[in-house]
Amino acid sequence: MAQIKVESVAKTFGTFAAVKGVNFTVDHGSFLVILGPSGCGKTTTLRMIAGLELPSSGRILLDGEDVTALPASARDISFVFQLFALYPHMNVRQNIGFPLRCQNYARAEIRRSVEETAKLLRIDHLLERRIGGLSGGDRQRVALGRAIVRRPKAFLMDEPLGALDSEFRRLMCGELRELHDRIDATTIYITHDQLEAMAMADRIVIMNQGRVEQIGTPQEIYDRPNTMFVADFIGAPPMSFLGVQTSLRRGDRSIRIDAAAVEMPELFENRAEGKFALGVRPENVSFADSSPLRGRVIGAEYLGTTQIVTVDTAHGRVKARLPSGQAVRVGEQVGLALRPDRLSLFDAISGQALSSALHTGGVRG
Known part of the structure; x- marks a missing residue:
């Protein structure tokens, strides 16, 4: 060989x-x-x-x-x-x-x-x-x-x-x-x-x-998807994205989405005002009544021991992988908790990853 x-x-x-x-x-x-x-x-x-x-x-x-x-x-x-x-x-x-x-x-x-x-x-x-x-x-x-x-x-x-x-x-x-x-x-x-x-x-x-x-x-x-294309192509279901319009500074560890300050991996460079996308895998989403990040349940897919729940927010749809025994009603308002050490931040225009707790050595692009 x-x-x-x-x-x-x-x-x-x-x-x-x-x-x-x-x-x-x-x-x-x-x-x-x-x-x-x-x-x-x-x-x-x-x-x-x-x-x-x-x-x-x-x-x-x-x-x-x-x-x-x-x-x-x-x-x-x-x-x-x-x-x-x-x-x-x-x-x-x-x-x-x-x-x-x-x-x-x-x-x-x-x-x-x-x-x-x-x-x-x-x-x-x-x-x-x-x-x-x-x-x-x-x-x-x-x-x-x-x-x-x-x-x-x-x-x-x-x-x-x-x-x-x-x-x-x-x-x-x-x-x-x-x-x-x-x-x-x-x-x-x-x-x-x-x-x-x-x-x-x-x-x-x-x-x-x-x-x-x-x-x-x-x-x-x-x-650690390098781009939004990879994040969307890999995974069943793929990564969900929340759109954000803001400016960011090197070292930031949170991003504001309406009233919610969502924790995220450290940013490695300054970013001027622009469009960003916060990416999260379904298994890293849970429901939390106290979370200010809110959305409405619009669907649930039963998969045996788990279910894929789709939540519509003002910034995009998020899919959560939850235990099938957890009661979910279509139409109810829920709070979303995102696991901060498993999030990725992307430039929404170029699609390039800007920050992830699993990335090392600076910005990938």
């Missing part, structure tokens, strides 16, 4: 810039997920790493070697697509062994490698079966087997679970991560599903409109 470095990589199609100066490093043996909405540039980025597209500018390094101009066949990388692309006229054994036959491996070596791979994926009992008779999950395992049978330096996966139903996708998430760990793989995985990303990734790259918005561990991305 190997380290992958993407350095200032950009891709344009005519006048359209699909990828705009992307930088990130995937360490040996790590599982990196590129996450973002449709059209954000994540698949184009993956195709450039694979050698299926040439960058308009920038460099791609595989294990220290500049492979930017090399074709896909020269990169020692395996690609797993969302559509399984299996050969229907071949059985499982023949599909898995196909890459080795193309490289003129000896028959005995092919047989041994295919059987080891099939056992690893728990499909060794299906080796003589035709592809047409397999379930979607088994077909996905065959596609993975064909990718890993020759043990390439890295695996690139473009939404490989997208064609499966939701219950089986959750099961395969765990199996994919377990497989990655067992074979000491270096993996880049593309998805638009944040639950997949949070469940599997060592680190997540969040892309938006061709740019990288943030790179970090799942917990860093969730707890």
